[in-house]
Amino acid sequence: MPVQADASVWGALLGSCRTYDNFELAELVAEKLFKLDPQDVTSYVMMSHVYANAGRSEDVSKLRNLMRERELKKxxxxxxxxxxxxxxxxxxxxxxxxxxxxx
Structure with a gap:
């Protein structure tokens, strides 16, 4: 990519992953977003929805716990x-x- 992607580009990609059920890519994108902007609750909520759509309730719980630990609230x-x-x-x-x- 000729220009370095910022959090908004990665966030758009995570939204697309959610829309098209691309679970594997969503995990990679979420990790990148959590590093770029660890206080942006939107990324955590979107990834939580990806996990929920994939039937991974344990991962949803882990992510929600991480949000609580980081004092993030939607x-x-x-x-x-x-x-x-x-x-x-x-x-x-x-x-x-x-x-x-x-x-």
Whole structure:
């Protein structure tokens, strides 16, 4: 490769490995990402999904333990909706709130 790949290029490759179930390459790419940016939780979560899709629950557990050891936490997903000139933020696992019917 004429240009040295950075973490974003390796991350895109890991995402493709997940999409196309290329487990062997995903492990190599994840190792590279963990060295390049050990605090980026996205790489760990993506590799966890690769392991889960391959039915390797023990590896999922090991990876989650590694995340805990390194104090890495995935932020919950959210959506933002504008209604009546106000922004309303919803977390993925949000419980209904009193303001929801007006949104």
């Amino acid at each position: 932020l919950p997903g959210h959506s933002v909706v504008e209604a009546n000139c106000r922004l309303h933020r919803f977390l993925v696992d949000s419980k209904p709130r009193h303001s929801w019917p007006t949104v």
